[in-house]
Amino acid sequence: AQSVTQLDSQVPVFEEAPVELRCNYSSSVSVYLFWYVQYPNQGLQLLLKYLSGSTLVKGINGFEAEFNKSQTSFHLRKPSVHISDTAEYFCAVSRASGTYKYIFGTGTRLKVLA
Amino acid sequence: NAGVTQTPKFQVLKTGQSMTLQCAQDMNHEYMSWYRQDPGMGLRLIHYSVGAGITDQGEVPNGYNVSRSTTEDFPLRLLSAAPSQTSVYFCASSPGREAYNEQFFGPGTRLTVL
Numbered sequence: 001a002q003s004v005t006q007l008d009s010q011v012p013v014f015e016e017a018p019v020e021l022r023c024n025y026s027s028s029v030s031v032y033l034f035w036y037v038q039y040p041n042q043g044l045q046l047l048l049k050y051l052s053g054s055t056l057v058k059g060i061n062g063f064e065a066e067f068n069k070s071q072t073s074f075h076l077r078k079p080s081v082h083i084s085d086t087a088e089y090f091c092a093v094s095r096a097s098g099t100y101k102y103i104f105g106t107g108t109r110l111k112v113l114a
Numbered sequence: 115n116a117g118v119t120q121t122p123k124f125q126v127l128k129t130g131q132s133m134t135l136q137c138a139q140d141m142n143h144e145y146m147s148w149y150r151q152d153p154g155m156g157l158r159l160i161h162y163s164v165g166a167g168i169t170d171q172g173e174v175p176n177g178y179n180v181s182r183s184t185t186e187d188f189p190l191r192l193l194s195a196a197p198s199q200t201s202v203y204f205c206a207s208s209p210g211r212e213a214y215n216e217q218f219f220g221p222g223t224r225l226t227v228l
Contacts, residue, residue, distance in 0.1 A: 006156075009154070032213050032214050034216075041221075041222075042221060042222075043118070043204055043206075043219030043220050043221050043222055044157075044204070044206075044217075044219045045219065046216045046217075049214070049216065051214050090156060090157065094213040094214075095213055096213055096214075097213070101159060101162070101172065102147075102157075102159065102217065104149075104156040104157040104158075105156055106154055106155060106156040107156050
């Protein structure tokens with residue numbers, strides 16, 4: 001079975017500072033990895049995904065994530081955050097073969113401070 | 115395209131009542147799913163469907179029923195509401211059952227069971 005751990009439930013950061021949101025996964029088979037963002041009172045939308053190939057993945061709104069197989073991590077980064085990045089961020093994993101089911105992490109609430 | 119739509123946006127039920135949460139998508143997506151979102155627990159999969167007439171259970175199916183008579187619609191039925199079903203419910207759709215596909219989320223239904 002797959003599992004996803006987001007260790008930080010909340011991350012406060014000042015505007016224009018860099019941020020890293022951590023995600024670790026566990027799986028005995030190959031997986032695909034995703035980051036979704038949820039703005040207040042909205043549904044989730046895809047930020048970026050890793051399927052294969054280059055371990056550095058670039059997404060929307062200046063976010064990027066790096067897949068590290070040896071550390072089973074997929075951390076999300078942004079070099080300079082804006083107030084508008086305040087949202088909840090979810091890491092998700094999906095098994096690369098077999099039954100299609102996403103497993104979501106518990107989420108990290110990013111609060112950007114002025 | 116309207117994308118994924120959900121009705122109602124808010125609902126208050128009394129214990130023991132039944133109701134149906136509606137979900138529709140106009141993208142001709144094969145895969146649809148229902149999640150519940152609870153504080154500190156992320157999103158948990160309730161039921162999913164890989165096509166019209168085909169449904170399967172997710173992580174937390176008890177107390178919920180689904181059917182998929184058309185590609186567009188995927189209603190979620192609460193048979194006898196309980197306070198433990200107080201949550202925010204999200205419907206999502208995906209172009210195919212392959213694990214690499216992005217999921218598109220509706221705006222959610224906030225349900226309170228008294």
